[in-house]
Amino acid sequence: MSKFYVELKKVVDDSYDIEVGRNLFDTLIKDLKGSLGEGISRYAIITDSNVRRLYGEKLYERLVNEGFIVDLISFPAGEESKVRATKEMIEDEMLTKGHRRDSCIIAIGGGVVTDLAGFVAGTFGRGIPFINYSTSILGSADASVGGKTAVDTPLATNLIGLIYQPKKVYIDLASWETLPKEQISNGLAETIKHACLADKSFFEFLEANIEKLLEPNGIHNHPEICEHIAEKNCKIKYEVVKQDEREANLRQILNLGHTIGRAIETLSNYSLLHGEAVAIGLAMQAQIGEKLGYVTKEEVERVIALIEKAGLPTKLLDSMETEDVVQKLYTDKKVRKGKIRFVFQEGIGQIKQYEDGNYSIALEEDFIRKTIEEVR
Ligand code: GLY
Numbered sequence: 001m002s003k004f005y006v007e008l009k010k011v012v013d014d015s016y017d018i019e020v021g022r023n024l025f026d027t028l029i030k031d032l033k034g035s036l037g038e039g040i041s042r043y044a045i046i047t048d049s050n051v052r053r054l055y056g057e058k059l060y061e062r063l064v065n066e067g068f069i070v071d072l073i074s075f076p077a078g079e080e081s082k083v084r085a086t087k088e089m090i091e092d093e094m095l096t097k098g099h100r101r102d103s104c105i106i107a108i109g110g111g112v113v114t115d116l117a118g119f120v121a122g123t124f125g126r127g128i129p130f131i132n133y134s135t136s137i138l139g140s141a142d143a144s145v146g147g148k149t150a151v152d153t154p155l156a157t158n159l160i161g162l163i164y165q166p167k168k169v170y171i172d173l174a175s176w177e178t179l180p181k182e183q184i185s186n187g188l189a190e191t192i193k194h195a196c197l198a199d200k201s202f203f204e205f206l207e208a209n210i211e212k213l214l215e216p217n218g219i220h221n222h223p224e225i226c227e228h229i230a231e232k233n234c235k236i237k238y239e240v241v242k243q244d245e246r247e248a249n250l251r252q253i254l255n256l257g258h259t260i261g262r263a264i265e266t267l268s269n270y271s272l273l274h275g276e277a278v279a280i281g282l283a284m285q286a287q288i289g290e291k292l293g294y295v296t297k298e299e300v301e302r303v304i305a306l307i308e309k310a311g312l313p314t315k316l317l318d319s320m321e322t323e324d325v326v327q328k329l330y331t332d333k334k335v336r337k338g339k340i341r342f343v344f345q346e347g348i349g350q351i352k353q354y355e356d357g358n359y360s361i362a363l364e365e366d367f368i369r370k371t372i373e374e375v376r
Helices: 025-033 049-065 084-096 111-126 137-143 173-178 181-198 200-214 223-243 250-255 258-267 274-291 297-309 322-331 365-375
Strands: 017-021 042-048 070-075 103-109 130-134 148-151 160-163 168-172 340-342 361-363
Touching: 017 223, 025 049, 025 168, 042 049, 042 084, 042 111, 049 070, 049 103, 049 173, 070 084, 084 111, 084 148, 103 111, 111 130, 111 137, 111 148, 111 160, 130 137, 137 181, 137 223, 168 173, 173 223, 181 200, 181 223, 181 250, 181 274, 181 297, 200 223, 200 297, 223 250, 250 258, 258 274, 258 322, 258 340, 274 297, 274 365, 322 365, 361 365
Parallel strands: 017 168, 042 070, 042 103, 103 130, 130 168
Antiparallel strands: 148 160, 340 361
């Protein structure tokens, strides 16, 4: 018998730029003509039905006019599309249209688009490059940065996917002006999460300014608020990701509010938007955290008031049974040794780190059940 040792140690540089600005198609085209487009023969723009109409077709025309070989592929807008069947549909369309390993994906849209298109990129031809062009507040705050790509399954969200980093991220603030009001609120949940876990002065900035974005023409009239929010979100997120890309520990903090949030998003059959579910999850982690002595009553009230100012819910839907929520928590990715784990904020602008260095803690099912029942 023989025995071999396959030595495959790697040094990988997955660094990339995030560019925040307005109307960034010219910048993207200039980049594609430069080093970003090196070695690429063909582009697949992947988007959803809403963004296709608003930006996808325009980008397609611009790229065709500039002489690029490009296809435009879209799927119906909504979280319901973030499934394996849509991934398969995109892959088959790309294969039929002649895409191979020298192709590059440009994902243009919100979090559903970038999660799905990034996952396609990570497995198509065993991995082709992709670029994220983010057009939503939600996507710019979370999904477009950090390389988590995934699809949902009937059991829970984001269970199937991989960590695969984009080559560049563009955050187009001008596109926020075309968001309907509910999508502005939806996007602000991840922003509030970042402030709760990492930055007290950002939290105070949001307390003073968040409502202005929900006024008629609020996004258009307050470009400086949008820019500050986009930059803070990127900075808070990439500082975490660059220290713990694969979520060995620190990256769990980006799960604040998501333990309950993801569970109720699935339980609602996606009638709750991701941001709405996270908002409820944020309010509940604050209230559970108060019981554990991590935040004061006044701090909880401030968190809840900020979520409400953003036009987001803070309570479980009446139709949801506490027991169903508790059982759904077992599908969370943080579950270890059969125990449900939570991340908590400590005061405002900090995350709780435990004595063993961990950022999440296992809680007894009974305690979770009783507390959810009490605060729901
Ligand atoms: N959305 C949480 C993360 O990127 O880790």
